[in-house]
Amino acid sequence: MSTGEPAAASSFSPWSTIRRLLPGVATLVAVAAGARLVAPHAPLTPLLLAVAAGAVVANTVGVPDALAPGVxxxxxxxxxxxVLLGAGVSLAALAAAGPALVVAVLVVVAGGLALVEALARLAGLDGRVxxxxxxxxxxxxxxxxxxxxxxxxxxxxxxxxxxGTVLTFDAVTLAxxxxxxxxxxxxxxxxxxxxGLSMFSTGPVTAAGFAYHPVAGEWxxxxKLARNxxxxxxxxxxxxxxxxxxTPAGDARDRPEREASATGVRRAVAALWDGLPKFLVGFVAVAVLANAGVISGAARETLLVASDALFLLAFAGLGFDIRVDxxxxxxxxxxxxxxxAFLAVSGAAYLLATSVV
Structure with a gap:
């Protein structure tokens, strides 16, 4: 029994985790560095080049099992x-656009949900789909x-x-x-x-924004975080x-109904917790500290440089997720x-964006 314990402990050691992740992370670093070197001689930004390179590799040679954990x-x-990007966000600018931005997000999310649900029923798709x-x-x-x-x-x-449907639109809209x-x-x-209002996933939204302009990336x-x-x-x-x-019909005191109700409550609580984007809390905390002067100007610049580097690595990995199959x-x-639905929502989102800022 004692001979098995050290082996089990070593399998969860930090070094074993590093060895498992290192090949994939090194691949992301190589792709990101290549994108940075090629960008001055290409019509695409380093971020889009990193995404494109990852997508090419994933759809030609594939991602070996040894690289998958790190990627x-x-x-x-x-x-x-x-989270680190919060250091560069101006809360004053957000406050000025705040109410209008919140309304725009609520309109887009509510309208998008209702429209896709209605179109899916018209197309004869299963309700859950x-x-x-x-x-x-x-x-x-x-x-x-x-x-x-x-x-x-x-x-x-x-x-x-x-x-698969969402990823298809992520790839198309990113370009x-x-x-x-x-x-x-x-x-x-x-x-x-x-x-931020109309594209789907956080990665492509951030990549598209920063590919156009740093200010666009921040907004x-x-x-997108407000939608998230x-x-x-x-x-x-x-x-x-x-x-x-x-929930079955019948007397409210029936045990099956009580059990179904309890299950619904537990499912709702779990869904609320699982759905909460935890990094949003960190983003807000860093933004508040930076705008309050707790984080110095030099430290803010360092955090933003680190944020840029992390984005480049992340977008290299994002490319590996774009799979044609x-x-x-x-x-x-x-x-x-x-x-x-996307064409309708995108058009409405553009009109809302022009009124927000």
Whole structure:
């Protein structure tokens, strides 16, 4: 018995974790460094080059098992970069746009959810698939799909279908949005709010914003975080609806109904906690400390440099998540439903963005 304990302990040692993650992280560093070196001689920014390079590798040679754990760290790198980005955010500017921005976020999320749900019913899609598509497109991409899936008790095939659809639009909008903004010479703040309101997942939104302009990146991130904050509320709403649909009719004192109600409450609480973007708390804390003068000017610059470096690494990893085979499996009807809703929401979001800033 004692001979087994040291072995078990060593398997969870920091060094074993580092050895497991190091090859993939080193790959992200290599891709990011290559993007930085090539960018001065290419029409794309380092961020978009890093995404493109990762996507090319993932869809040609694939991601070896030895690299997968380290590459998957890109989500944590992105969240950490967003937290540090709080050091560069002006709370005064946010306060000026605050009420209008909050209204814009609520309008886009509520309208997007209702529109996708309605179109999904018209297209004859399963109710849970429609709800997953609605959450993913209206709130925060694949993260919202996962949160809603737990609330709705969706199966793996339904989650995969919705996630594939969302990832398809993530890849397309990441390329198209900065190009459209450059063609129209949009004000960076307008573009940032527009991207934050209408694009799906946090990674592509941040990448598109910073690919266009640093100010656009900050506003895109802030706007997207405001949307992300609603994912728990949306998951709870779906959980409550699912519990209501499964609660048997009959006397309120019946044990099956009490059990179903208790299950619904537990599911709602779990959905609210799981859906809360924890890094949002860190972002707000850093922003408050920086604007209060607790963080010095030199320290703020250091944090922002670190944030830029983390973003570049994270976007290299984001490219590895863009897989053509997943997009191919999305299916025509889900793509059509989300596509129609996206065009409508994107147009409305642009009008709202021009009124916010």
């Amino acid at each position: 998957a760290v890109h989500s944590l790198l992105l969240e950490t970069g967003i 429609g709800s997953l598509l609605a959450a993913g497109s209206a709130v925060c991409g694949v993260s919202a799909v996962a949160a809603a899936a737990g609330a709705l008790d969706a199966d793996e095939s339904e989650v995969a279908l919705a996630a 198209v949005y900065p190009a459209v903004a450059s063609t129209l010479a949009l004000d960076p703040r307008v573009f940032g709010v527009w991207a 895109a991130t802030v706007t 904050a609603l994912v728990g509320v949306v998951a709870v709403a779906y959980s409550v609806r699912a519990a209501a649909e499964t 997943r997009m191919r499996d999305a299916g025509a009807r889900p793509l059509a439903v989300v596509g129609v």
